[in-house]
Amino acid sequence: MLKKLWILFLFPILVQAQFFTPAKWSTNVKDLGKNEFEIEVVGKIDAGWHLYSSKHPDGGIGIPAAATFKAANGGQLVGGFKEVGKRIDKYSTVFEQDEKYYEKNVKFVQKVKVNGDKPVNVDYTIEFQMCDAERCLPPDETSGTIKLTPSAKAEEVFKTDEKVEEDTEEDSKIIDSTSVTTIDSFATDSVVVDSANAISTKNTTTIDEDLLGENEKKDSGLIKIFSLGFLGGLAALLMPCIFPMIPLTVSMFTKQSKTKGEGISKAIVYGLSIIVIYVGLGFLATLLFGASFLNEMSTNPWVNIAFFVTFIIFAISFFGAFELTLPSKWINTADKGADKGGFIGIFFMAFTLALVSFSCTGPIIGSLLVQATQDGNHLSLVIGMLGFSTALAVPFTLFAMFPGWLNSLPKSGGWLNTIKVSLGFIELAFAFKFLSNADLVWQMNWLPREIFLAIWIAIFFVFGLYLLGKFRLELDSPIQTIGVPRLLFALTSFAFVAYLVPGLWGAPLKLLSGLTPPMTYAESPRGFHEGVNVGGGVSSAFEDPNMVAGPHGIPTFKDFDQAVAYAEKTNKPLLLDFTGFACANCRKVEEKVWVDSRIKSMLSNDVVLVSLYVDDQKPLPEEEQVVSKFLNDRKLKTIGNKWTAFEIEHFNANAQPYYIIVDKDLNRYSTPLEAELDIEKYHTWLKNGIEKYKSK
Numbered sequence: 001m002l003k004k005l006w007i008l009f010l011f012p013i014l015v016q017a018q019f020f021t022p023a024k025w026s027t028n029v030k031d032l033g034k035n036e037f038e039i040e041v042v043g044k045i046d047a048g049w050h051l052y053s054s055k056h057p058d059g060g061i062g063i064p065a066a067a068t069f070k071a072a073n074g075g076q077l078v079g080g081f082k083e084v085g086k087r088i089d090k091y092s093t094v095f096e097q098d099e100k101y102y103e104k105n106v107k108f109v110q111k112v113k114v115n116g117d118k119p120v121n122v123d124y125t126i127e128f129q130m131c132d133a134e135r136c137l138p139p140d141e142t143s144g145t146i147k148l149t150p151s152a153k154a155e156e157v158f159k160t161d162e163k164v165e166e167d168t169e170e171d172s173k174i175i176d177s178t179s180v181t182t183i184d185s186f187a188t189d190s191v192v193v194d195s196a197n198a199i200s201t202k203n204t205t206t207i208d209e210d211l212l213g214e215n216e217k218k219d220s221g222l223i224k225i226f227s228l229g230f231l232g233g234l235a236a237l238l239m240p241c242i243f244p245m246i247p248l249t250v251s252m253f254t255k256q257s258k259t260k261g262e263g264i265s266k267a268i269v270y271g272l273s274i275i276v277i278y279v280g281l282g283f284l285a286t287l288l289f290g291a292s293f294l295n296e297m298s299t300n301p302w303v304n305i306a307f308f309v310t311f312i313i314f315a316i317s318f319f320g321a322f323e324l325t326l327p328s329k330w331i332n333t334a335d336k337g338a339d340k341g342g343f344i345g346i347f348f349m350a351f352t353l354a355l356v357s358f359s360c361t362g363p364i365i366g367s368l369l370v371q372a373t374q375d376g377n378h379l380s381l382v383i384g385m386l387g388f389s390t391a392l393a394v395p396f397t398l399f400a401m402f403p404g405w406l407n408s409l410p411k412s413g414g415w416l417n418t419i420k421v422s423l424g425f426i427e428l429a430f431a432f433k434f435l436s437n438a439d440l441v442w443q444m445n446w447l448p449r450e451i452f453l454a455i456w457i458a459i460f461f462v463f464g465l466y467l468l469g470k471f472r473l474e475l476d477s478p479i480q481t482i483g484v485p486r487l488l489f490a491l492t493s494f495a496f497v498a499y500l501v502p503g504l505w506g507a508p509l510k511l512l513s514g515l516t517p518p519m520t521y522a523e524s525p526r527g528f529h530e531g532v533n534v535g536g537g538v539s540s541a542f543e544d545p546n547m548v549a550g551p552h553g554i555p556t557f558k559d560f561d562q563a564v565a566y567a568e569k570t571n572k573p574l575l576l577d578f579t580g581f582a583c584a585n586c587r588k589v590e591e592k593v594w595v596d597s598r599i600k601s602m603l604s605n606d607v608v609l610v611s612l613y614v615d616d617q618k619p620l621p622e623e624e625q626v627v628s629k630f631l632n633d634r635k636l637k638t639i640g641n642k643w644t645a646f647e648i649e650h651f652n653a654n655a656q657p658y659y660i661i662v663d664k665d666l667n668r669y670s671t672p673l674e675a676e677l678d679i680e681k682y683h684t685w686l687k688n689g690i691e692k693y694k695s696k
Contacts, residue, residue, distance in 0.1 A: 022046035022130050025142040035114045035150045036078065039069075041126055041142070042107045048132045053087050053100040065128035065139075069110050075120035075148065078111035112148060119149045129615075131585075138580070138614040138644040138654050226387040233391025266346055271397035273350035278389035304437040311431035318424030320417070320475040417475050422489075425463040429456055436517055448523040452516060453503045460500070464493035551590040552600055556609045560646070563610035564664045573669055573693040575607040575686075578647050578658040580615040580640075585675035586657040593682045602683075606690045607661065612643035614656060661689035669693045 023043050030038040045051055052065065067081055085106040090099045114120045125143035316322070432447065432455050439446040447455075465471065467490035469479050482490075503509045509516060542548075542555050544566050550556030557563035560576075567574050579586040594600055603609050616639040619625075627635050630645040648654055650666055661670040670689030676682045 021137065021140050022049040022132070023051065023128070023140075023142075025126070027124075027144060027146060029146060029148070032111070037112050037114065037148050039110045039112060039122060039124065039146055040107050041067075041109075041124055042105065043126070043128075043142075044105050045103055045130075047104075049130050050088075050101045050103045050132075051106060051128050051130060053102060053106075054081075054083050055087070056100040057098055065126065067108055067127070068123075068125040069112075070123050071112055072121045074114060074116050074118055075122060076113045076115060078113050082109045083107070084109055114148050114150045117150050119147050122146045122148060138640070138647075138656070225384040229384040229387025230391045233388040237392055237395055267397045269346045270350055271393035273347045274393035274396060275386065275389040277347075277350055278392065279385040302438075304434040308431050308434040308438070311427050311434065315424045315427035315431060318420045318427060320421070320473050417473075417477070418486075421466065421473055421476070422463070425459055425466070429459050432456070433515060439517075445521075445523075447517060449517040449521055450504055450523045453500055453509075456516075457497050457500050457504075460493045461497045464490045464497065467493060550609060550611060551594055554594065554600060554603045554609060556611050558611055558613070560610055560612065560643075563608050567608040567664055570608070572606065572608050573661050573663055573690060575603065575609050575689075576658075576660050576662060577609060577611040578614060578643065578653075578656050579611050580613055580656045588677060589657055589675060589682075592677055593679055596679050596683065599679070599683055599686060602686050602690065607686075612646065614640045614644045614647065614654075616640040616643070661686075661693065663693065663696075669696075 023045050025044075026042050028040040028042065030040070032038055043051065054067075069077060069081065071077055083106065085102045086104070088101055088103060090101075108126060110122075110124075112120075112122055123143070123145050125141055127139060127141040129139045130137045432452060436447045436452055466473075467482070467486050469482055472478070499511070500509065503516070544555075544557075544562075546557060546559065546562040546566070547555045548558060557566065563574055577586075594603060618639050620636055620639060620642060624642065625635055625637055627633055628641075628645040630648040631641060634641075636642050636645060644654065647658065651658070651660065651672065653672065655674055657675055659670075659673040660668060662668055669692045670685060673682070673685055676685070
């Protein structure tokens with residue numbers, strides 16, 4: 001989950017004296033009648049700059065901005081926060097993710113109802129980050145207070161910058177924000193509005209929808225929400241906590257169906273049960289807890305621990321240690337009547353699927369329900385969930401429609417048991433993915449990358465041996481030969497093992513990105529870079545305990561004072577690297593320029609590299625949380641705040657990337673350099689700065 005950033009709020013004089021923000025903000029208030037008002041916070045974006053939409057994928061590159069509204073007593077927020085403007089969708093070839101942002105202008109709209117006849121103040125804050133094609137600025141914010149007067153027109157108490165030109169209705173699309181929490185009184189209302197990144201992209205689509213007639217718009221919206229729900233259901237079907245559930249369903253119907261007709265009827269009831277359960281549970285959960293609750297479930301460590309245990313049990317069952325059966329009470333109830341009992345048992349199976357898979361489906365359902373409820377049509381919610389559950393139910397129904405012919409095979413062996421055992425291996429592998437999720441949240445180092453990969457290597461190597469018939473489990477039938485499909489699957493398993501093995505020594509394993517722990521989450525305290533030659537005869541067995549492995553294993557400090565102490569001891573200049581976790585151009589320089597052997601050697605041997613992250617959200621120690629005039633007299637609360645103020649104070653800049661070579665007293669030995677992607681120019685700049693320092 002994204003934490004709040006306490007960031008820059010600039011008055012014009014500070015902008016001129018220290019740095020600028022390429023966005024100008026104004027506010028408008030519309031009196032809708034019946035004591036309802038619509039507050040608009042309008043941002044005009046300078047040419048060449050952009051700001052991310054609230055629909056930009058969370059967790060990717062870029063720091064999501066946050067919009068906060070809170071109404072004083074007597075005021076009530078109506079619905080969620082909405083976003084209006086011409087949104088641009090681009091695919092980033094650098095970070096391999098979708099980017100969604102605004103250029104020129106964007107408007108954030110919030111409805112407020114005033115209860116009573118007394119004026120009500122509404123505070124607002126928009127936190128954001130700006131980027132252009134060459135640099136990214138530190139996070140910034142605009143805030144103010146709006147006074148809403150029921151008897152007359154609204155009065156603005158505080159207003160940022162001058163009024164700007166708004167988007168026209170023709171160029172605007174209201175985009176419902178995700179993770180919206182409706183706030184009354186002084187509770188916090190947050191919405192994610194993603195920050196900007198400037199990166200090379202392709203596959204550009206400009207979202208620009210004309211307003212439709214009321215009936216046409218309603219019909220189009222329902223079709224769209226059903227389509228989005230159906231696509232979300234297909235995506236959820238491929239999630240690791242849903243796809244392995246298919247064999248369990250087949251196994252249950254194998255026991256219960258004796259005829260084809262019985263299997264088909266039960267399969268249809270099962271599919272309908274999935275639809276009813278997902279619509280009901282999703283709607284109820286969202287009403288009770290909000291969409292953010294569903295999204296949080298996917299990262300809840302206790303939920304992931306529960307799924308780990310569940311999948312271990314499933315795997316052991318498929319290996320033949322025991323049979324998974326419904327409680328005898330439910331089975332007896334199912335046997336009492338052809339209709340009532342059977343439906344109860346099937347409904348329970350569908351309900352189990354919904355519960356076990358909710359960690360994977362929750363984020364998708366949450367996003368879907370937010371968009372459906374913000375549409376203003378309650379039917380949209382039903383249609384959206386219908387699309388989602390239909391896509392999820394159809395494959396399960398098709399797999400479960402013909403369990404009778406599986407039932408006719410010997411339970412003690414044959415290809416049926418081979419399939420069950422094979423799926424048991426897959427269940428076992430995915431179980432450790434859930435355990436890894438919990439470990440990453442808690443940072444317990446139960447499953448660092450090497451151990452996780454070693455477990456998967458062992459699982460799929462043994463799986464390959466099993467497919468080749470090198471050993472049998474208790475319920476397997478003897479085999480004399482293996483068929484071509486079984487051989488091909490065995491070869492695939494061994495090939496997968498061969499792909500995994502280099503990951504033990506630091507191979508990125510890009511095909512498994514998101515499944516395996518990150519490379520930095522390794523058993524070695526310095527990840528996979530320890531002991532690796534980083535160019536020019538450099539070893540990354542670091543001399544100082546405060547060093548960490550930076551890009552390409554380059555020794556890096558992340559604290560200025562620690563870097564100064566080391567620079568004094570080694571008589572080397574400091575290369576200050578003002579960067580950010582969300583800085584796209586910073587990653588470009590690191591991946592395309594620092595990889596050069598000459599530059600990598602210089603960064604490792606001839607300078608003390610100190611990377612200062614202006615968007616680091618870790619809190620500062622209490623004694624360092626002081627008020628800084630460089631942040632408009634705001635208190636420094638995060639490490640990112642500290643380095644942002646440091647860059648402004650000493651270098652009159654606030655761009656990232658921002659490189660400069662200095663000594664311990666901040667005397668300069670180079671001109672500042674920003675996003676320079678020309679290797680030769682960067683090499684010359686670095687070489688000249690080092691030589692100038694040595695000749696002092």
